[in-house]
Every structure is written in structure tokens, then in C-alpha cells.
Amino acid sequence: MSELAIADLRVSVDGKPILDGINLTVCSGEVHAVMGPNGSGKSTLSHVIMGKPGYEVVAGSVTLDDCDVLAMEPWQRAQAGLFLAMQYPTEVPGVYLDDMLTEAFEAGDRGDRALVEARLVREAAAIGFDETFLHRPLNVDLSGGEKKRNETLQLGVLQPKIAVLDEIDSGLDVDALRLVSRRIEEETNRRGLGVLAITHYSRLLSELKPDVVHILVRGRIVQTAGPELAGRLEETGYAAWEPPENGGTEVGIRGHLHREHPDPFADPFADPFADPLA
Amino acid sequence: MTPVPFEVESARSLPGPRWLRDRRASAAATLAGAELPTTEEEVWRYSRIAELELGAFRLVEHASGDEPEALRPVIDLVPERAGVIVVRNGRVVRAELADDLASKGVFFGALAEAENPSSLLGSVASAGPDVFALMNDAFAADPVALVVPSGVVVEAPFAVAHWIDEEAAAVLPRLVVTTGEGSEISVLEYYGSAAVTALMVPLVELSVGPAARVGYVGVQDLAPSVWQVGSHVSAVDRSGVLRSAAAMLGGDYARLRMDCRLVGRGAQGDLMSVYFGEGHQTLDLRTFQDHRAPDTSSELTFKGAVSGSARSIYTGLIKVEPDARGTNARQSNRLLKLSEDAWAESVPNLEIETNDVRCSHASAVGPVDEDQRFYLESRGVKPEVAQRLVVTGFFEEVLAQLPVPGVGEPLRARIIDKLEGGGA
Incomplete structure (x- = not known):
């Protein structure tokens, strides 16, 4: 049983406050959705959890099973069991997917290339990802949807405890979205993966059934409720939660x-x- | 106004047939009236030419023994080869050519032993490109030639390996490659040295015949106490294809000028380089894509890195002459600056004298991409490993398409070496 706990997290970029006291706890097997309009701080939240440079944590804490996540380097966070599926996965020319994952496994003493290759083949089959993509430079010349499948594939290989999915649905067509959602759901059910799914649209949530929905507006979680909240959002839009200009x-x-x-x-x-x- | 100290008499005293000695003496006489260039000339701007003391170096008068042990691993990189020539301190100490190729009329050996040798030397680089080419003409002790008749296709590469291990030596290697119509070959040339102070002035001439295909990779990995001032000059005839790459890894000040003339309709000349300066090295690359005929194409892809307090200079010119309608030329030099103290200059230039051309140039100098590193680290890769993967990945574009197979892997390893030792 793992627990990612975010408490009173306040984050600035270039002195400008972006996150304004986030409180959120994701436990193994739970699926949380964070929904919010553009500019509400959704991606900032995902980046700060994973330790992307460029953000200043002004106050608050992020812990994974009582370990101080904010004190760790990004690679240590990954080894501790965090995973971030990025909204815009970075193209890394000349670096191959299997090489990167092999290095990640070796850094954590988790196994060697043979294990990585076996898992890659299995995961590619699970989400209908062509095996030729496995030996290509990371995200280079991939379509938006292929990049998202690639992120999901890595999630399956790395088997994190908690996964943050930043707009995993963008770029995916309906069929791909279903395959990706099924794969994540399987991880949740079988291995107890905890999920923090960040999304702009409720489309994802019709496939990836959340247990809890949070509405993030201007750096604060303004409402937390069950999955029905997403339905209500669909009707009203974010305007209902927006503070004045x-x-x-x-x-x-x-x-x-x-x-x-x-x-x-x-x-x-x-x-x-x-x-x-x- | 530095007079060039190498003397006509020493040129005349080098061994070889009469025509060669005469030719050397004549070049030396011209050289005696010449001056070393200065940084006021654009093509020598930012160079360290002012530091060069020719008087500190001397010509190697005697052939120096056997094949150097240190070259063995290099030669083993091309286990299946068409032939191999080993040159020590400027003298050929080993020359081999596969029997079946000799019977097809291929020549690979000391140039003086080739047929019509005087027509080979200077066939591409008759004038210039600079005073150092003239110096090579005057003092190259043992030029090497590869002559491939029309229609001969050779799968395995030819290898030429140079080694310098004499203190204060001035070594002027010369390689002349001439290929007939429709022939296909590849050549690997390697320059290495022991930890000596030396000056190397190499000149490579590549002549690509009509519809011939030539791949060339030159690997320079001299000790960090050696100076290099070199040139690769090539000419590509009608529908010929040259793919030429230079790896610049060693040297104190190492300069290479790559000139590629596209002289026949539909000729193609692609130039590639990987270069990596560390410590106090200065790497100085100059390129000239010279389009003289219609429908010619050239693509230049250079990738470099500087760490420590190393410096690098790249200047390149694409010239499209009035007859070269339908030219397609690209030039790209990208460089990673791996430390605060490293310095790099990158200056692309175009000179176009006709319409109906497509030319582009790109130039970028910057640090390792932070987002790329973060992507890898976010998957659990350690920072130093992420750095290594991103940097070698950066070079991969060139390493993966080198025209001699099997060279990419050892170069990659050498780059990792330099990255990890280079105070990056």
C-alpha cells in the first residue's frame, strides 16, 4: 500500500504564484482526476511532483510513503515509484527507448536489458503499439497519439506505484484512448497502481473511471467529489468555478x-x- | 610577416623518383616566397595560426622501422578490408591489397609506384587551398594513392593508418584517391600519435568519377600536444556521389578545411563531421561547398561539442556559381557547449550567383537540452547517464550514417571517453 500525499503545496515560477496550497492524497488502487481550465496549474502540479527544474516550491510537502519527494532528484523519484506521463513527451534524438529503460532498470538494480526487452514486447502488444517503435529514438517523428502510447508503454514496463498522467488523452483517438485506459485500469486493479490523471476534458473519465474528481482553478483545488462531478462539469463548463478576472x-x-x-x-x-x- | 623556414634543399633531399623530387623542389621554392596566413584573413579568423612556430619542427629524414603496435586495434576495426596501408612518421611501413583487386587493376600503395604517378598528385588540389597544401606538396615524404578503375565495385573498405611518434616531427601525410566511372569504394583514414609534440599537415585529394560512389571517413585522434593544419579537397564528376566524414577528436590546435567541388551535372557531395574538444583543445573547421555544375546537391551535417576550456570554430561557405542551376545545398552545424569556459563560434555563409537554387543553412550553439535530460531522469535514469545518453544521442545523427560501416561504435565510445574525462 502506497500513498502520495500532497499537503499545502505552494509553487511559484519566476516569482509568480502558480499553485496556491494544494492538498491531495492518492493511495494505491485509487484513480484521482484533476480537472481544470487552461492555466489553472495542472501541468505545474505534475512537473513539481516529478521534480522538473524551473519551479520554486514556496511551501508545503509532497511525500511518497512518508519519504520526502521534494528532497529527491527526479531519477530518485522515479526509482521510488513515481511516474509522469508527460503532456508533451520530449523528443530525444539519438537516444533509443530500450536503451533508456535499460539504464533506468540498472540504476535501480531492477534487472537487465533482457527483462526490459521482454516487458517492452509484452506492453507493446497490450496497447497495440507497433514493435518497430521500440528501437527508435525517443518520441522522434512520432505522432501525438503515438507519443502518448509510448508513455503508457513505459508505464507498463517501469511499473510505478503512483502514476501522474498529464493530459494522457490528448492526441489519442477513441480506440487508442480505450486501449490506454484499459491498460492503466489493469495496473490499478492487479498491481494497485495509484493514478493522478490530469485532464482538461471529461472525455478521458468516461474511459478511465475515477474514484475522486478534483477541480483545480487558479492554483487551488476548489472542489472535490465523486465521479459525478465530472458529469456536472460537462454541463456547466469551468465558468461556474472561475473566480473573477x-x-x-x-x-x-x-x-x-x-x-x-x-x-x-x-x-x-x-x-x-x-x-x-x- | 613570418617567413616559412622549411628549405628547398630539404625538399630535394627527400627520397623518391626524380619527377617527385623536382616537383617538391619547385613547390618548396614557391613556398619560400610565401608567408603564413594571419587571422586577418576571414578563413583564418579565430584560428591560432599566429602561435605556430615552424622552426620548432623538423622533417623526418629516415624511415622509422616497423608498424606501430598502437595502430593494431585501429586496423582491427576493419577486419574485412580491401587493403591496408600503415604510415609511420610520414613513411609507408606496410602496404597490402587484396589479390583479386590488384588483378582488377586497383592500385593501393606508395604513390611513386603507381602508373602515371605525376598525374595523380595534385589532380584535385592543384592550387591550394592554402599555403599548407603547398607545404604538403613540397615535403610530403611518401604520398599514398588509391586508384580504382571504372566499373570496379569494392564492398570492404580500404584503410590508411598514420602514426607519429617522433618528437618535434613535422609530418605531411598525403592521400590521393581517384575513382573511375561507375566504381564504388569506401576509405577509412586514421591519424594518431604518441604523446609527442609534433606538427601534422595532411592533405587528402578525392576524385570521384562519373556515376562513381565514394565514402570516406577520416578520424583524427592525435595526442593533445600535436598541431594539425589539414585539408580535404574533393571533386565530384557527373552523377557521382561523395559522402565524406571527418571525426576531429585530438590535437592541441587541430584545423581541417574541407572543400568539395561539384563539377559534373547531378553530382552529389555530402560532408559530415563529429568533433569534440576538451581541456585546452582548439578545433577549427572550415568548409566550402562549391557548386559549379547544374543540378548538383550537397548536404553538410556537422555536430560538435566543447568542454573544459576548449574552443571550436566553424565557418562554412556554400557557393553556387552561375552555371549551377538547380542546385540543392544544405549546411548545418550544431554544437553542444558543455562548460562555462568552453567557447564556440559558428559562422555559415552563402554566396549565390544564379536563380533556381535551394539553399539553407542552420547553426546552433547551446548547452545540453534540459528537457531531454529531464525526460530521461524522470524515467529513473541517473543524471550522469542521462547526460551521456543525450550527448551521444546528439552525435548519433552523424555516427549512424558514416559511410564506412563499423566505425560508428568505436567513435561513440571515444566520445563517451572524452565526455567523462573532459570536465563537462
């Missing part, structure tokens, strides 16, 4: 309202310009 530091129209952050638990349908002191 100039967001965080808001100066009320009459000049005396001064609020650091919009209240995430306020009635989303309330008039955002209503003066709470009135």
Missing part, C-alpha cells in the same frame, strides 16, 4: 474589498462582485 489579489469595485485569495468553497454561482461586507 483579476483573480487572487482583488480590489473590490468600491475600493474597500481586499482579499488575498478567492474563497474556493464559496458558492460558485454567487455574484463574484457582491460585497461580502455589505
